[in-house]
Amino acid sequence: MRVLLDECIDQRLRLLFPGHDCQTAGYAQLAGLKNGALLAAAESAGFEILITTDQEIPYQQNLSMRRISIVVLCAPTNRLADLRPLVPAVLQALDSITPGQVTRISSAT
Numbered sequence: 001m002r003v004l005l006d007e008c009i010d011q012r013l014r015l016l017f018p019g020h021d022c023q024t025a026g027y028a029q030l031a032g033l034k035n036g037a038l039l040a041a042a043e044s045a046g047f048e049i050l051i052t053t054d055q056e057i058p059y060q061q062n063l064s065m066r067r068i069s070i071v072v073l074c075a076p077t078n079r080l081a082d083l084r085p086l087v088p089a090v091l092q093a094l095d096s097i098t099p100g101q102v103t104r105i106s107s108a109t
Helices: 011-016 035-044 080-094
Strands: 002-005 021-024 049-052 069-074 102-106
Touching (some): 011 021
16 A cells, blocks of 8 residues: 655654555655645655644545545654654554545554
Protein backbone atom coordinates (compact mmCIF):
# COMPACT_ATOMS: atom_id res chain seq x y z
CA MET A 1 0.00 0.00 0.00
CA ARG A 2 1.28 3.50 -0.81
CA VAL A 3 1.31 5.59 2.34
CA LEU A 4 2.04 9.32 2.56
CA LEU A 5 3.16 10.90 5.82
CA ASP A 6 1.99 14.48 6.22
CA GLU A 7 4.63 17.17 6.83
CA CYS A 8 3.57 17.48 10.46
CA ILE A 9 4.82 13.96 11.26
CA ASP A 10 8.38 13.01 12.17
CA GLN A 11 9.87 11.55 8.98
CA ARG A 12 11.46 8.66 10.88
CA LEU A 13 7.98 7.17 11.35
CA ARG A 14 8.15 5.98 7.71
CA LEU A 15 10.62 3.30 8.75
CA LEU A 16 7.98 1.62 10.92
CA PHE A 17 5.74 0.49 8.04
CA PRO A 18 7.42 -2.62 6.61
CA GLY A 19 5.78 -4.01 3.50
CA HIS A 20 4.31 -0.63 2.57
CA ASP A 21 5.66 2.08 0.28
CA CYS A 22 5.72 4.83 2.90
CA GLN A 23 7.03 8.24 1.90
CA THR A 24 7.12 11.66 3.49
CA ALA A 25 5.41 14.62 1.85
CA GLY A 26 8.82 16.18 1.32
CA TYR A 27 10.29 13.12 -0.37
CA ALA A 28 7.21 12.79 -2.59
CA GLN A 29 7.61 16.48 -3.54
CA LEU A 30 4.25 17.35 -2.00
CA ALA A 31 5.62 19.59 0.75
CA GLY A 32 3.82 22.87 1.24
CA LEU A 33 0.48 21.63 -0.07
CA LYS A 34 -2.45 21.93 2.29
CA ASN A 35 -5.70 20.02 2.76
CA GLY A 36 -7.57 19.62 -0.56
CA ALA A 37 -4.54 20.37 -2.71
CA LEU A 38 -2.51 17.81 -0.78
CA LEU A 39 -5.21 15.15 -1.07
CA ALA A 40 -5.59 15.73 -4.83
CA ALA A 41 -1.84 15.65 -5.45
CA ALA A 42 -1.42 12.55 -3.28
CA GLU A 43 -4.17 10.75 -5.20
CA SER A 44 -2.61 11.75 -8.52
CA ALA A 45 0.72 10.36 -7.30
CA GLY A 46 -0.95 7.04 -6.47
CA PHE A 47 -1.01 7.27 -2.69
CA GLU A 48 -3.80 5.33 -1.03
CA ILE A 49 -3.39 6.55 2.55
CA LEU A 50 -2.50 9.89 4.14
CA ILE A 51 -1.27 9.67 7.72
CA THR A 52 -1.55 12.96 9.57
CA THR A 53 -1.88 14.46 13.03
CA ASP A 54 -4.19 17.20 11.67
CA GLN A 55 -7.42 16.35 13.46
CA GLU A 56 -9.38 18.99 11.53
CA ILE A 57 -8.73 17.81 7.95
CA PRO A 58 -11.64 15.30 7.89
CA TYR A 59 -14.03 18.14 8.79
CA GLN A 60 -12.56 20.52 6.22
CA GLN A 61 -12.71 18.13 3.26
CA ASN A 62 -15.45 16.12 1.55
CA LEU A 63 -13.91 12.67 1.31
CA SER A 64 -16.90 10.85 -0.16
CA MET A 65 -15.53 10.97 -3.72
CA ARG A 66 -11.88 10.51 -2.79
CA ARG A 67 -9.77 7.45 -3.57
CA ILE A 68 -7.40 8.28 -0.73
CA SER A 69 -8.10 7.43 2.91
CA ILE A 70 -6.89 9.32 5.97
CA VAL A 71 -5.47 7.99 9.20
CA VAL A 72 -5.42 10.63 11.92
CA LEU A 73 -2.96 10.00 14.72
CA CYS A 74 -4.14 11.41 18.04
CA ALA A 75 -1.20 11.71 20.42
CA PRO A 76 -0.01 14.28 22.97
CA THR A 77 2.56 15.59 20.44
CA ASN A 78 3.72 14.74 16.93
CA ARG A 79 7.10 13.58 18.23
CA LEU A 80 8.24 10.10 17.26
CA ALA A 81 8.17 8.93 20.89
CA ASP A 82 4.45 9.72 21.09
CA LEU A 83 3.54 8.39 17.64
CA ARG A 84 5.53 5.12 17.69
CA PRO A 85 3.10 3.35 20.09
CA LEU A 86 0.25 4.00 17.63
CA VAL A 87 1.93 2.18 14.73
CA PRO A 88 0.59 -1.34 15.50
CA ALA A 89 -2.98 0.01 15.43
CA VAL A 90 -2.23 1.90 12.20
CA LEU A 91 -0.88 -1.27 10.57
CA GLN A 92 -4.03 -3.11 11.60
CA ALA A 93 -6.23 -0.29 10.22
CA LEU A 94 -4.42 -0.43 6.87
CA ASP A 95 -5.74 -3.96 6.40
CA SER A 96 -9.37 -2.83 6.38
CA ILE A 97 -9.50 0.86 5.48
CA THR A 98 -11.53 1.78 2.40
CA PRO A 99 -11.21 4.72 -0.03
CA GLY A 100 -12.55 7.96 1.41
CA GLN A 101 -12.59 6.61 4.96
CA VAL A 102 -11.14 8.44 7.96
CA THR A 103 -9.74 6.38 10.82
CA ARG A 104 -8.60 7.93 14.07
CA ILE A 105 -5.91 6.16 16.06
CA SER A 106 -5.20 7.18 19.63
CA SER A 107 -3.46 5.63 22.59
CA ALA A 108 -6.91 4.60 23.82
CA THR A 109 -7.60 2.71 20.53
